[in-house]
Amino acid sequence: MIRKRPNDRSTNCQQRSTLWQKCTNLRALKQVHASMVVNGFNSNHSAIRDLIFASSMAISGTIDYARKLFDHITEPDTFMWNTMIRGSAQSQKPLYAVVLYTQMEKRRSRPDNFTFPFILKACTKLCWVKMGMGIHGKVVRFGFESNTSVRNTLIYFHANCGDLRVATALFDGSAGRDVVAWSALTAGYARRGKLDAARRLFNEMPVKDLVSWNVMITGYTKQGDMESARKLFDEVPKRDVVTWNAMIAGYVRSGSIEQALQMFEEMTSLGEKPDDVTMLSLLSACTDIGDLEIGERIHSSLLEMGSGEIITILGNALIDMYSKCGSIERALEVFRWMREKDVSSWNSVIGGLAFHGHAEDSVNLFKEMQRLKVRPDGITFVGVLVACSHAGKVEEGRSYFNLMRNEYKIEPDIKHYGCMVDMLGRAGLLNEAFECIEDMEMEPNAIVWRTLLGACKVHGNVELGRRANERLLEIRRDESGDFVLLSNIYASRGEWHGAEVVRKLMDDSGVKKEPGFSIVEADDSPLMYFLFDSKPKLNR
Template identity: 40%
Template sequence: MPAATLCTTPSSPAARKNWSSPSLQCTPPSSSVTTGTAAASSSSSSHFLQVDRVAFLIDKCKSVNHLLQIHAALLRHGLNHHPILNFKLQRSYSSFGRLDYSVSLFERTDNPNVFLWTAIIHAHTQCGLSEQARVYYAQMLSQSIQPNAFTFSSVIRGCSLKSCRALHSQVIKFSFETDLYVTTGLLDAYARGGDNMSAKQLFDVMPEKSLVSLTAMLTCYAKHGQIQEARLLFEEMEEKDVVCWNVMIDGYAQHGFPRESLLLFRQMLAAKAKPNEITVLSVLSSCGQLGSLESGRWLHSYIENNNIQISVRVGTALIDMYCKCGSLDDARKVFDKMHDKDVVAWNSMIMGYAIHGFSEEAFRMFDMMCSIGLQPTDITFIAILTACGHSGLVSKGRSIFNSMKNEYEIEPKIEHFGCMVNILSRAGQLHEAYNLVRNMKIDPDPVLWGTLLWACRLHNEVSLGEEIAEFLMSHNLASSGTYVILSNIYAAAGNWDGVAKVRSLMKESGVEKEPGCSVIEVDNKVHEFLAGDLRHPKSKEIYLMLEEMNRWLEANGYTPQTDVVLHDLGERQKQLSLGVHSEKLAMAFGLISTRPGTTIKIVKNLRVCLDCHAVMKLISKITKRKIIMRDRNRFHHFENGSCSCGDFW
């Protein structure tokens, strides 16, 4: 068989008759007629040159069709068993998404070496077929072929925690425990599997720590809520790329530290690190958690001015942020400008209308989404059922809940049952809600029981409340909220012995009541208040404004609703307790810190109480200001003495 060489297309018809490939052809006989040692030397040199050029051609392929043409030429010219060319072909087929071609080529290769085994293992890992990759790895070992560092790096990627431990022993057996790439892969696998201890042990003994391994350990800490450890490691890192900043910023955002997330983002900008899409997604989440509208608007402007593409993900995050910060108008503007909106974007907008109490608009959006051919998801129905719950639409809620399975073939999840329990129990249909929970095919979670328990407090159903609370405590499902709500049920009924008993149980169990906290943003700075707070630098002015507010309220016929104070106190003490609730302190600060007519936005971590709700309605009328409050359950838009919730929350 003559050696193969690369050339251009022959120009003469006679030459074109023997043309066999756009890339390869047989060397003309006249050019290869030599004798003795010189011929052998020339042939060997020509062969290596030709293989090198074909390998280069394979690497430069831009389509699988071109690759198939080269492969066909190799078959015609007897180069189909060349290990280097086979390796490159196999790898290139995988890169074009043709794993089937890659496997077929591998299975036709006689005695594949470690590089070919590694290539087929890597190809399967890249396609998410980690189990099959490990099968190939086991087959390779059975043929007495020793893995190299690239083999381990490939097979470890994407493996389960159990497989990681087994592969770790193999790494030690074949003396690769000091290889930086291999140990970094193991560290990443331990981190993904949640084995923080093994990850830390491996990290501590690594002889060298690259930026990748440092980032892997940082991710391990941040992902599993070890925020302090993550921050210490982050500060020790001499080099920080955008991935490191993103991991730390997102760690704060995901584990309830949105304020720290925003502060770190500002440090990132000061360090001249360039944010990307991942960065802005995390920071938008933090703005939404804090209800920090001005920070969110600034970030939106930054995205537009710094050529960060407003993809569907970023657009959806902006919608979610604006909805959580109380600006539905801004959210809708982003939504309307988005192209190729997916169902997630529609869900965010529908949920925004739902939590603000604009149920009719939520239903209208749902109908529009279905009319353009988008299929609702389980999240869509959570949003629609939430809209029903905030408007007391029991019949509509039942109808939508039943349509999930009957019309859309979506099996209701625990969240959907929770929405239905909320709809029924808030409307006073507690026993129907209780029966729904007892007859569910899936086990109810503490959140669902808590919803029902809160409804017992709302409707003074003491006996049912006791029954539910005792069930939760006896099955180790009770949270701090369980004890607090049961205590409130007893207090509302005047059963102070019951209150004392519950508080004693809380003390014995080490359970503490979550303190009420309200935040307000003024001049791009978030201010936090607890009940009776004296920590703020403007405390004197705040309490003077509280006194002024009380005079306004009295002049407008306000009577403190002291029955919401669930402590055995005198009437005067109850009034004093009510007067320093955290949302009232935030309101007073907002009045002294903003221009007349400015909308005031407050975020509270718990449900707003009846008395504070009544006060906010009156203050909105007296000051002619719009007040938007987000509590744990929903948004309240106070304007001219009324609330968007219709006093139903």
């Protein structure tokens, strides 16, 4: 028996298909693409389709590479258009999906029932109501409104950012409503804060999928109704990581940090693996309560989850957590260890160093940022100006303020001016600080005037202190500390009459001094001891 020798080209196609499945990153994808070129498959239509699919859909973070490939195809078919639109809609840049659809129309390539759900999802992500309405019109024109997938995506679009009445009409007009239609409309009402209507739909659903449960739980947590959210959480037949994340994030937002941490412990004990969203919520909780020990445990969990790699947003959260928990050394370790940094990474560590008194290190890190051509933003300069203020580097602070305006074209906001006032005030340049406030391009707030008032107390300048206090009282008259500061300025100079006048003004205004207190942690519960009476104590 003579066996037929397999066609080499057929064998290569099979091998190519297997290779796509093994591609897990951009480098592997490029290697397969190079192999295609070498073996003459670069013009093979089927091979090109596979390559477009792999780079736009199958491998995370390679959509830009897919776009470059797609731009060189002279006559893409509808499958290729749809694949690219879908991949772009699911990427971080859904705008490109709209651009592609516009190009598709110009090149007279006819869309099908798969095209419209993808482009509608992009419009929903972008919240482009007008564009989405236009796509709805095209759906009707091409006769796809009765298609189940297209109709459900239309309901999803209108429910989330379009017209809820249209979404409801589409839902009511459906001959056979499936669970996707129910979920889409329920999600729309919940995300727009109409929880009563969403709950009615949820209760009426013949079959509830996990998406619907998660939408309702998330809706309640965002409104701070943790009791209703917990009740649904306990009733849900099967949970996923989204369910747990909704509850953890809800407890963090409502300030119930202990419950959030308990929920995390329960989650892991039941075998549910946390994801990046879980860890972000927990890091936020640790930052809020300043618990370094728990933060370090979360850091260890992150390293185990990512095999040593931590994405930029989590790295930034770790830097922020360590800085605010008082461990600037660990914050620096994380920063130096991060492979991918963005401007927020630099801002967090520059600001952390500045607020912890490491002014020289903060400024030096900014200089390193400049050397590496990382463009700073307004937040960067707040950290740098704080560093200059704490170190008494007035001339350097002035130069950075001017650098921000002149070179980087960043207009200073109230925080930058506040830093300048603080810097000048600490240096005793009170008249210049007052002039800085007067020259501000926006209305100074109470914090700015209070900063100057505090500097006047330190340097014993009664006249400027009085003027700053007058401006402060024009903005607010209910803060006892503002009166106390001015009275202490008078008292420090032995001007007791002025101190008594301020105290009388405070009494006449009906302002009561808040009692001072200390916080002592005992048995994990903060106990407050009130130590002072309700009257301001003058420095006699």
